Amino acid sequence: MCTSERSTDYAVMTPALRINSERLNTTLQASCTKWGALSELSTGMCRLTLSQEDKEVRDWLVAECKSLGCDVKIDQMGNIFAIRPGKAKDKKPIAMGSHLDTQPAGGRYDGILGVQAALEVLRTLHENKLETHCPIALIDWTNEEGARFPGAMMASGVWSTKSSTPLEACWGIQDKEGIFMKQALQDIGYLGSVPCDYRENGLECHFELHIEQGPILEREGKSVAVVTSVQGMKWxxxxxxxxxxxxxxxxxxxxxxxxxxxxxxxxxxxxxxxxxxxxxxxxxxxxxxxxxxxxxxxxxxxxxxxxxxxxxxxxxxxxxxxxxxxxxxxxxxxxxxxxxxxxxxxPESKFHANCIDSVRAAVSKEVAEDQIMDMKSRAGHDSAWTSRTCPTSMIFVPSKEGISHSPNEYTSPEHCALGAQVLINAVLEYDRSVKEGKY
Amino acid sequence: MCTSERSTDYAVMTPALRINSERLNTTLQASCTKWGALSELSTGMCRLTLSQEDKEVRDWLVAECKSLGCDVKIDQMGNIFAIRPGKAKDKKPIAMGSHLDTQPAGGRYDGILGVQAALEVLRTLHENKLETHCPIALIDWTNEEGARFPGAMMASGVWSTKSSTPLEACWGIQDKEGIFMKQALQDIGYLGSVPCDYRENGLECHFELHIEQGPILEREGKSVAVVTSVQGMKWxxxxxxxxxxxxxxxxxxxxxxxxxxxxxxxxxxxxxxxxxxxxxxxxxxxxxxxxxxxxxxxxxxxxxxxxxxxxxxxxxxxxxxxxxxxxxxxxxxxxxxxxxxxxxxxPESKFHANCIDSVRAAVSKEVAEDQIMDMKSRAGHDSAWTSRTCPTSMIFVPSKEGISHSPNEYTSPEHCALGAQVLINAVLEYDRSVKEGKY
CATH class of the missing domain: 3.30.70.360 (Alpha-Beta Plaits)
Incomplete structure (x- = not known):
């Protein structure tokens, strides 16, 4: 059988596998307008974790992923794992994670771009009927912002089991109205039964596309950053x-x-x-x-x-x-x-060479070398926690004027699409390396 | 007709006219326990202006005053004027004013003592069937604290017409929940029709008994201050x-x-x-x-x-x-x-010699000279505004450790009673002087 007749062999298709920029940007903007817009006139967002807006966008995301043939698991912290099966039955998923929650007056890109780009990757794989070696997962991590329930990157921290705040303690955190986090999870129907623990619900690796949230890419005139680590932080x-x-x-x-x-x-x-x-x-x-x-x-x-x-x-x-x-x-x-x-x-997090290499290879296919730079993340991300339990790296695209956590946060549609294309390239690069026994 | 047979002639009775210390203190404490107590365990108060607690204590006050034969007028800012008629038909009332509202975590004496002492004076006059020359008024000034609707001494300021914030502007001030002051007045039934304007609802003079709210009397070992002015303040x-x-x-x-x-x-x-x-x-x-x-x-x-x-x-x-x-x-x-x-x-307010003299004479009847001092008020009071339109003075009694605007605010029952006795003495002193044509 000629490989060119097998739509399931991505080795041949990869160079041609393109995400749909218009679909990505339209879906991202429409979902923000619908669930959590601060006002009709601005692109500001208030989609606090486990709020009604968060529930609705989660429900939509779960339905979308199911329609693309994904199995959806909800864990004890409300993290959503939408998993598209791969051929290999002994492999854990290659994950694309980020978050859909925002600051009380945030923008449309911080976290949201990463999840929407992951959805676009799933859509692209689906419409191309590509069968990957490993399963491919989209993850929406709960309460990355820590804006409603104090403690940022909370649920990825629990999942990594390395955070100083374990599951029961997180469930016991209250918002300003005195609502316990466990109750809030229950209220919106996202208190799952899957253990929030990488040892019981593990990943092959974790990629995250995110906006830079700083001014460096723009200032240096670059389009993409290969993120090599996340700086240490304490509150x-x-x-x-x-x-x-x-x-x-x-x-x-x-x-x-x-x-x-x-x-x-x-x-x-x-x-x-x-x-x-x-x-x-x-x-x-x-x-x-x-x-x-x-x-x-x-x-x-x-x-x-x-x-x-x-x-x-x-x-x-x-x-x-x-x-x-x-x-x-x-x-x-x-x-x-x-x-x-x-x-x-x-804690300070150094990303894994395999993931960094995959991102580097992925981005080299899209833009000239002078458009790429390595970067250390100065913001915290769920990837900082995942990096402690599985190979991880991140992709940054530029933030206009470095503004983030603000209604004025902005990343161009072209940069959003570029980020999503790099994400799919990186995922397929990593998948190929696993298939070939390199990783 | 022998004057001694006329129970209506206070000239004979004055030296013997004693307020009822136990009744005053019991009424004050009971009213605080009932309307606005912060908790059962403390003497802290939260009786924000025009709140449900404020409505209930006002309703009770109005009923008490009516039972003592007073006419009650409510003005456009919700100020309560409870007026006990005098013999002279051409005289305006001699007023005893203060306020029943408190800070969000205040005490039982700031403002409240002045109104409760005024009520005790009315009760004493009533039970002694004393007919004064001038009408005698109790006044509860609305929103002295400015804690719910920003702007302290608000309603006495409107009444004096000297404040930079006129009636309509005050009505348009909103609390944190966005409720307009006019609406709040309406909601508790205290948006009266009497003009809030001294020219249409005037006073002969204004006395106010108040706690010092500072440490000076206690530190100097004095029992009463004759207040001669209020310092200027700006926010x-x-x-x-x-x-x-x-x-x-x-x-x-x-x-x-x-x-x-x-x-x-x-x-x-x-x-x-x-x-x-x-x-x-x-x-x-x-x-x-x-x-x-x-x-x-x-x-x-x-x-x-x-x-x-x-x-x-x-x-x-x-x-x-x-x-x-x-x-x-x-x-x-x-x-x-x-x-x-x-x-x-x-603005800085200098009190009127006639009122200061009346207070001085009143206090001299009660305590030795070494227990008395003159004082300039460092806190703002409704009397600062009334002093701009009618003769005014104040009486201060000690605050324990100078604490005020706090649940720890405390003035002893003896000092409360002494203040009320000085208040009735001053009012009768002034009334006599008016009757005698001296003022």
């Missing part, structure tokens, strides 16, 4: 305690003003990061116990987000910041105190 | 604008972080007040546009509360603070900007 929840008092009757000298002390600490976070050049440190969230303009604040909470190339640098920057905090509290000597209430973290 | 709503960005992917040097700039400005508010010694300046409220720990904040709002002995000093302190702000924004030179979104103010 610290800080509480500053002072003493409430009436703003008119309490003399300036007798005050124990939690907000003034917190303000000095927040300034020190920025100043220390700038001075040490170890990485970035940000306070994104601040909350005040009192809501009266006529009160001296008695309690302030804020969260510090620290990211550096290595875990060691993260710890070094954190300890330099806390040393500055201690100095400030000593200087103030007015009874205000700070405490570290809680910490989370994502 | 400035500030908005700091920066540029949102991802906390991981945006380098430290390219940032326009609104929270870091706001933190430096807030520190400068405190530092400037300390350095200039012109008065007190406080930031009690801060709000952040974003609620994601992985975002560089793009917009921060906060409110500065400035209070000084004179209006001139308020303006001087404000302009020194804003000069410091300008320096900081220039230093940062990262695109962050601040703007003053809105201002409110309460």
């Amino acid at each position: 610290f929840a800080i509480r500053v305690k002072g003493r409430e008092g009436h703003s008119g009757t309490t003399p300036m000298t007798g005050r124990s003003d939690a907000l003034v002390t917190a303000s000095r600490l927040i300034t020190a976070v920025r100043d220390t990061a700038l001075k040490t050049e170890l990485g970035v440190a940000t306070v994104g969230v601040i909350n005040n116990d009192t809501s009266s303009q006529a009160m001296i604040p008695g309690g302030i909470d804020f969260i510090i987000d620290i990211r550096c190339s290595t875990d060691e640098m993260v710890d070094q920057l954190a300890s330099t910041i806390f040393a500055a905090f201690d100095d400030i509290v000593k200087q103030e000597s007015n009874g205000t105190q700070y405490e570290v209430k809680r910490t989370w973290g994502l | 400035f709503a500030i908005r700091v604008k920066g540029r949102e960005g991802h906390s991981g992917t945006t380098p430290m040097t390219g940032r326009s972080d609104a929270l870091v700039t706001a933190s430096r400005l807030i520190t400068a508010v405190r530092d400037t007040a300390l350095k200039t010694e012109l008065g007190v300046a406080t930031v009690g409220v801060i709000n952040n546009d974003t609620s994601s720990q992985a975002m560089i904040p793009g917009g921060i709002d906060f409110i500065i509360d400035i209070r000084c002995s004179t209006d001139e000093m308020v303006d001087q302190l404000a302009s020194t603070i804003f000069a410091a702000f300008d320096d900081i924004v220039k230093q940062e030179s990262n695109g962050t900007q601040y703007e003053v979104k809105r201002t409110w103010g309460l």
